Every structure is written in C-alpha cells, then in structure tokens.
Amino acid sequence: MPNEDHEKNRQAWNEMAEVHYKHPGYRVDEFLDGASTLKSIELEEVGDVSGLSLLHLFCQFGLDTLSWARLGASVTGVDISDKSIEYARLLTDKAKLKAQFIRCDVLDLIGKIDDRFDIVFQSYGTHCWTSDLTRWAQVVVHHLKPDGIFYMVDFHPVVSVLEYDEVSYFKKGPYRYSGEPDYCDRTYRIKNQLVEWQHTLADIVNSLIEADLSILSLNEFDKSVDPGHDDWIRKGQYYYPPEGFSRFPLMFSIKARKPKM
Ligand SMILES: C[S@@+](CC[C@H](N)C(=O)[O-])C[C@H]1O[C@@H](n2cnc3c(N)ncnc32)[C@H](O)[C@@H]1O
Structure with a gap:
C-alpha cells in the first residue's frame, strides 16, 4: 500500500516540478549550455566520481544527477514525482547524456532496481x-556495493525550528501545510497539501549507524544554498546571515561507508 502522506507529496511535487522547471532559479538553460548545478561542498566532499556508479535519491528533474554524469559517473536518479522524472528524461536527451531515471518512492526502492552503486547521494531538501528514517537507511545500505560511500548534504534540522513557530526540534510530526508560497517562485502558492517530517541530526546519524554504515565525517556549515531572508548576503554559491547576526548551523553533510563484507 502506498504511504498516503507520500502520495500527497507526489501530487504536490508534480505541481511544483512545472513551476521549478520553468523558473530561472533552477538554471535549466545554463545547465543545457554546459553549467554544473553542483555546489563546492559536495564536489569537494564526494571527490572524483569518474568511472563510478552513482544513485541519486530525491533527484527532482535530475540537474545534479546529470551534472555528476558530466563528471564521468554512471548515474541513476530516483524521485517520487512523475513530472520530475518526465523532465529528467527530457533533459537527458536535450543534454545528450546517458542516465537512468526511476519514478519511485525512495522508501519503496528495494526490489525496484537490482543494481548496487559505488555512491549513493542526496542533497538539499531530502x-x-x-x-x-530506519527504512530510509536500509534503502541506502541495500543499494551500496561493499565499501561504497553514502553522502548527503542538506539543510540543518534546526533551521525549520527557527523559521516555523509550529516546528519543534524534537517533534517528528508529520507537519501538514497548504497554500504556502513555493520556495523558488515566491509569487506562486502551492495548491496541493505538503507533508514534512522533522528529524534531529542525531536521529539521522544514528539511523545510518544502526544500518551498519561507518560515519567518515559529519560537518556543519554557517552558510546556505537557500537565499534565506532579504538581508542575507550572497558570496559565490552560498548565502550568509547579515554581519552581527549570531551564527547557527544552516546546513550539514554526512559521509559514511558500507563495510567491505
Ligand atoms: C527539494 S527537492 C530535492 C532537490 C535536489 N537537491 C535536486 O537535485 O534538485 C525534493 C525532491 O524530493 C522528492 N520526494 C519527496 N518525497 C519523496 C519520496 N518519498 N521518495 C522519492 N522522492 C521524494 C520530490 O519529488 C522532490 O523532487
């Protein structure tokens, strides 16, 4: 039985894919002209992917997936949204790249593909x-080859607590909301309901440890790929709160390894 809340998110992300694909914030035209959508954090922390197989979870319409392909990885992207996967396949053709895209709930992925990967990757909003989280970590470890690397970079779970009155750091939710402005096109209000969950950093890390992955690094960053508020300062690919504002973690990354055998 499909998870009812995930199915709501599937509808909402179908709606949002149409908005995002056409929005300049997603830089689709620049990507088609050869630009990478990957950020320096993941490029440095993941390292050379040339000749490696990479599974991208929550891939949206595949801009990052295809950017890894341009760096020589053999890529597979997974997303729950039908529209996103349609656009990902269109972009693969337009960019004349090779990639496999699968429409699937990440939590249902075991049994949908047989492959095991050198790298499992996910980023920014996952x-x-x-x-x-227990099921998610099982999916990650199942699809890694022995000695394979899991890498994620994402918004720090403390950010939603500071942004939204109703979110508590230690309360998992679900948090349901409707009629919110889209995070990319602030003039567009999302018609479908979205359902989110709040996980502590400890819960995320511990679910990976319980799935038998070894944590290689856990990093926190005082910058974000999200523009945050109007007074935030852009430096290159990242945004920082204004001078004098006390610093708190805006993003984190985790790198972990599956045992050799
Ligand atoms: C903020 S976007 C991730 C963006 C990503 N950094 C990228 O490469 O564009 C979140 C994505 O997660 C997908 N998603 C949400 N719930 C999912 C689920 N249960 N399984 C698979 N994908 C899911 C959405 O469809 C959406 O495309």
Whole structure:
C-alpha cells in the first residue's frame, strides 16, 4: 500500500516540478549550455566520481544527477514525482547524456532496481520528506556495493525550528501545510497539501549507524544554498546571515561507508 502522506507529496511535487522547471532559479538553460548545478561542498566532499556508479535519491528533474554524469559517473536518479522524472528524461536527451531515471518512492526502492552503486547521494531538501528514517537507511545500505560511500548534504534540522513557530526540534510530526508560497517562485502558492517530517541530526546519524554504515565525517556549515531572508548576503554559491547576526548551523553533510563484507 502506498504511504498516503507520500502520495500527497507526489501530487504536490508534480505541481511544483512545472513551476521549478520553468523558473530561472533552477538554471535549466545554463545547465543545457554546459553549467554544473553542483555546489563546492559536495564536489569537494564526494571527490572524483569518474568511472563510478552513482544513485541519486530525491533527484527532482535530475540537474545534479546529470551534472555528476558530466563528471564521468554512471548515474541513476530516483524521485517520487512523475513530472520530475518526465523532465529528467527530457533533459537527458536535450543534454545528450546517458542516465537512468526511476519514478519511485525512495522508501519503496528495494526490489525496484537490482543494481548496487559505488555512491549513493542526496542533497538539499531530502530528509524532511522521509517519514521513516530506519527504512530510509536500509534503502541506502541495500543499494551500496561493499565499501561504497553514502553522502548527503542538506539543510540543518534546526533551521525549520527557527523559521516555523509550529516546528519543534524534537517533534517528528508529520507537519501538514497548504497554500504556502513555493520556495523558488515566491509569487506562486502551492495548491496541493505538503507533508514534512522533522528529524534531529542525531536521529539521522544514528539511523545510518544502526544500518551498519561507518560515519567518515559529519560537518556543519554557517552558510546556505537557500537565499534565506532579504538581508542575507550572497558570496559565490552560498548565502550568509547579515554581519552581527549570531551564527547557527544552516546546513550539514554526512559521509559514511558500507563495510567491505
Ligand atoms: C527539494 S527537492 C530535492 C532537490 C535536489 N537537491 C535536486 O537535485 O534538485 C525534493 C525532491 O524530493 C522528492 N520526494 C519527496 N518525497 C519523496 C519520496 N518519498 N521518495 C522519492 N522522492 C521524494 C520530490 O519529488 C522532490 O523532487
């Protein structure tokens, strides 16, 4: 039985994919002209992917997936949204790249593909859509080859607590909301309901440890790929709160390894 809350998110992300694909914030035209959408954090922390197989979870319409392909990885992207996967396949053709895209709930992925990967990757806006961290970590470890690397970079779970009155750091939710402005096109109000979950950093890390992954690094960053508020200062690919504002973690990354055998 499909998870009802995830199915609501599927409809909402179908709606949002149409908005995002056409929005300049997603830089689709620049990507088609050869630009990478990957950020320096993941490029440095993941390292050379040339000749490696990479599974991208929560891939949206595949801009990052295809950017890894341009760096020589053999890529597979997974997303729950039908529209996103349609656009990802269109972009693969337009960019004349090779990639496999699968429409699937990440939590249902085991049994949908047989492959095991050198790298499992996810980034920027993923753990909040995951209702079950134990299941998620099982999916990650199942699809890694022995000695394979899991890498995620995402918004720090403390950010939603500071942004939204109703969110508590230690209360998992689900948090349901409707009629919110889209995070990319602030003039567009999302008609479908969205359902998010709040996970502590400890819960995320511990679910990976319980799935038998070894944590290689856990990093926190005082900058964000999200523009935040009007007075935030852009430096290159990242945004910082204004001078004098006390610093708190805006993003985190985790790198972990599956045992050799
Ligand atoms: C903020 S976007 C991730 C953006 C990503 N950094 C990228 O490469 O564009 C979140 C994505 O997660 C997907 N998603 C949400 N819930 C999901 C689920 N249960 N399984 C798979 N994908 C899911 C949405 O469809 C959406 O495309």
